[in-house]
Amino acid sequence: QVQLQESGPGLVKPSETLSLTCSVSGGSITDNSFYWGWIRQPPGKGLEWIANFTYSGSTYFIPSLNSRVTISVDTSKNHFSLKLSSVTAADTAVYYCASGSAPHYASGTYFPFDPWGQGVQVTVSS
């Protein structure tokens, strides 16, 4: 069973870059029967999808963050990372990584995020 764990600094200064890592266990990030993604939740608010990707190269971002988001993969460490540049207080949130089963993502055969990591709180403040 795939398990995910987020890590990263809990405090980031405005205008700097937020960097988070999601460590994957119980499965390989190069396995194309899964897709991977990031979701965030501002304090006291609902969930906001940020991005999805498959190892084979399909990547999707929420348009409102598209120009500020970078996703990278480190296969040697079996983890993937999120970088969000030029952060403001509005980027303060709990950030979750998650995966979903994707028997054939490109043809639309995939399932929703499950499981999720436990989440990491990131606060943007000087």
Added chain:
Amino acid sequence: EIVLTQSPGTLSLSPGERAALSCRASQSVSSTYLAWYQQKPSQAPRLLIYGASSRATGIPDRFSGSGSGTDFTLTISRLEPEDFAVYYCHQYGSSPWTFGQGTRVEIK
């Protein structure tokens, strides 16, 4: 972008009662790509329903999903104490993927 609107915002019920949560989409959503999640304080969301009506692994049969097009419903047949939480609908068929704003089910 598909906007999902959940109602009511808060549902006050007693254990043993039936809960019906609504999720309305701003445009048609394929049933294949409609999910429901449960979230408790300080926890990650837990998948309950996918494909509008299929229960995820380990989810009790008191949880059921229904609907099509723009109107979907999550029903909890008899509320157990552990069911008091926030519930989100989620469409994952059209990018950007979106979530509803949530319905809180609280103890009356």
